[in-house]
Amino acid sequence: MRTVEALVPLKLTLFGEHAIVYGEPAIAMAISESMKVTVKESDRTIISSSSLHIGNIRVNLQDMRVESDQISKALSFVIEALNYFEEKRPALINIESSVDPSVGLGTSAAVIVGVIAAYSKFLGYDFTNLEIAKISRNVEKKVQGLGSRMDTFTTSLGGILYFPRGSENVERLSSLPEIASGYVKRTATTAEILRRVKTVKENGREFNEILKLIGLVVEDARDALDKMDVETLGQLMYINHGLLMSLGVTSPILDELVSTARNIGLPGCKMSGGGGGGSAVCLKSPKAELLLESRGFKLVKSELNRTGVTIKEINS
Ligand SMILES: Nc1ncnc2c1ncn2[C@@H]1O[C@H](COP(=O)(O)OP(=O)(O)OP(=O)(O)O)[C@@H](O)[C@H]1O
Ligand SMILES: C[C@@](O)(CCO)CC(=O)[O-]
Numbered sequence: 378m379r380t381v382e383a384l385v386p387l388k389l390t391l392f393g394e395h396a397i398v399y400g401e402p403a404i405a406m407a408i409s410e411s412m413k414v415t416v417k418e419s420d421r422t423i424i425s426s427s428s429l430h431i432g433n434i435r436v437n438l439q440d441m442r443v444e445s446d447q448i449s450k451a452l453s454f455v456i457e458a459l460n461y462f463e464e465k466r467p468a469l470i471n472i473e474s475s476v477d478p479s480v481g482l483g484t485s486a487a488v489i490v491g492v493i494a495a496y497s498k499f500l501g502y503d504f505t506n507l508e509i510a511k512i513s514r515n516v517e518k519k520v521q522g523l524g525s526r527m528d529t530f531t532t533s534l535g536g537i538l539y540f541p542r543g544s545e546n547v548e549r550l551s552s553l554p555e556i557a558s559g560y561v562k563r564t565a566t567t568a569e570i571l572r573r574v575k576t577v578k579e580n581g582r583e584f585n586e587i588l589k590l591i592g593l594v595v596e597d598a599r600d601a602l603d604k605m606d607v608e609t610l611g612q613l614m615y616i617n618h619g620l621l622m623s624l625g626v627t628s629p630i631l632d633e634l635v636s637t638a639r640n641i642g643l644p645g646c647k648m649s650g651g652g653g654g655g656s657a658v659c660l661k662s663p664k665a666e667l668l669l670e671s672r673g674f675k676l677v678k679s680e681l682n683r684t685g686v687t688i689k690e691i692n693s
């Protein structure tokens with residue numbers, strides 16, 4: 378019985394979320410928190426995901442239909458990833474995640490990357506991590522309608538990544554101070570928040586100036602990272618958070634966390650990812666972790682992952 382496993386790191390956005398969707402640069406890192414997608418040979422196709430509380434959902438490979446509309450929406454990233462492959466073979470597909478879904482940690486990207494990586498290997502393809510990244514980026518965009526390459530590239534490639542302005546390229550950065558992060562549950566998905574931001578953009582000319590300012594923050598953060606100027610980096614995190622607040626993508630709990638962090642003298646904190654609740658990143662210190670926990674954030678394993686997605690074949 379052939380089984381293929383893909384282990385995918387999750388990600389933290391350090392600078393530039395939302396602005397990257399409109400061509401500005403951004404910086405993200407892959408982390409030690411992960412998602413595992415297992416594809417096992419079978420006579421029918423069945424999907425399970427414990428973190429989505431979805432078990433044994435049958436998929437018809439001819440028309441890719443699943444049992445109910447609600448489940449089909451929750452599984453849309455998985456279904457669209459499988460749909461990339463013209464030739465399909467029945468398999469049991471299991472998704473295990475160490476964090477809750479939709480918390481700003483790139484779970485949508487990780488589930489796509491995991492399915493593309495594991496299912497391609499299962500079908501006999503040998504994709505590189507960059508090929509997996511590019512395919513997954515298109516799948517995410519197709520499902521969400523809006524979005525950048527940041528999360529799919531970061532979870533596929535691993536490392537600390539700089540996404541330059543107005544291009545599809547990516548550059549690896551070498552240094553980063555230690556990071557603490559955590560998340561609270563949120564009600565909106567990133568796709569919904571992206572649509573809200575687009576409406577704000579269409580209704581106000583200030584929006585484009587805010588995006589450009591975020592772009593400047595990202596460039597300065599890159600310089601600060603190159604020099605390991607941690608003080609400047611921390612200040613830029615606060616500025617980035619303030620700009621995201623003015624776009625309307627933060628939440629009271631995130632704003633209170635970040636403003637308290639500043640008041641008690643922590644060197645840097647901001648929201649991370651799509652926003653509306655979800656994740657926050659801080660420069661690591663015992664005080665930062667205590668603050669996150671005291672505000673109900675679940676701490677996330679935030680060590681750097683350098684490998685990106687890895688694939689293991691198990692034949693039994
Ligand atoms: N364990 C999982 N199994 C299957 N699908 C999942 C899983 N985790 C997340 N997803 C899919 O991804 C969606 C969440 O994506 P969303 O972009 O809102 O969150 P995120 O990727 O964690 O946040 P961000 O994009 O801000 O980093 C879920 O609604 C679900 O469709
Ligand atoms: C909000 C956003 O910038 C990051 C979500 O993790 C969306 C994207 O880049 O696709």
Ligand SMILES: [Mg+2]
Nearest residue numbers: 483485486567
């Ligand atoms: Mg997402």
